[in-house]
Amino acid sequence: MNDKAPLRARAEIDLAALRANVRTLLARAGGAQLMAVVKSDAYGHGAVPCARAALEAGATWLGTATPQEALALRAAGLGGRIMCWLWTPGGPWREAIEADIDVSVSGTWALREAVDAARAAGRTARIQLKADTGLGRNGCLPADWPELIAGARSAEDAGDVRITGLWSHFACADEPGHPSIAAQLNVFHDMLAYAEKAGVRPEVRHIANSPATLTVPESHFDLVRTGIAVYGLSPSPELGVPADYGLRPVMTLAASLALVKQAPAGHGVSYGHHYTTPTGTTLGLVPVGYADGIPRHASGRGPVLVDGRIRTVAGRVAMDQFVVDLEGDRPGPGSEAVLFGPGDRGEPGAEDWAVAAGTIAYEIVTRIGARVPRVHLHATDATDATDVTAGPRYDTVVAGTGTGTGHDGNGSTAG
């Protein structure tokens, strides 16, 4: 592929910004280690290049949801500690143990499968026990903790496992001052104390996600698990904007206008004619749609920077395209439409699309489809000192090729 060829659409991933975000978060973490959470193809940013950049910037752990995602990181040659937490019976325990991946255990069925796999592999499994301190999702409830701890300790004494971590996850860390935050910390302290009394000597204890890393210092323990903040986005509007924390958005989503045309007054636009031109005007065709992850719920609302001005999606977002009313402006076909980015040129942020679609910025970036090529900029540390006048450096351009293939080209993620 010609790296410089104009693309229908592209998601530029600024790895220098990602590295700077990791360093900023490490400075906030008060001596705790940092796990870069790179699940779901690094929230749509490309798992392997993002994981590599995070480690370069000082992250010592990588986190994924599924074991397949974790195994793909190792297969791509990534070192450092890797942990994955979303297991189902029959999962690839043995492969994970052999790849030196920390596996999370939330219940006795998982402990049994980890022990069996460790014996089959002839290795000690690194397991992290997950506590449900109040999220009410995955994890072991306090009432079941003694049984899990007892089982894990005897497996440890038998040499089948080593309990490397004790951990939990917050329900409402993105709502500063929510009473559940202190309540969960209390429960976590109790469950840690119980485990330690039973002889558990974990390498890491951790509970903080991005919002807790940014706003709850007493939650940092030995390790913080940051996802959204690594990608330079604010966890919630209540926490403010990325710049409030010295974070810079990593993804810029842009497309090339496919058509600009004069239309008469009273002309219906896109499916259902939910927009009608109020006067004679110019219409611009932006060639991305809900198949690319542009939320259909943002029909009539999503903001786009075109030719120096913010325009709004006119009518429905279709599968592959949507229209903006350019009110007489006539940028040429091929002109850039910037849906979101760090804001340097006045473009909207992913948070603005989240508001337009009634969702969170996490979902906006994570759902950008496999059809949109990820263009990774500043893949090496040497390019951190960006000369802005030199324009973007297209270090890698890897187009998504459809389902089952990661954007990094190693077939890593299921999206």
Ligand SMILES: *Cc1c(COP(=O)(O)O)cnc(C)c1O
């Ligand atoms: C996704 C996830 C994180 C990261 O959350 P952010 O809010 O993106 O920082 C941390 N821990 C677990 C268990 C997760 O599933």
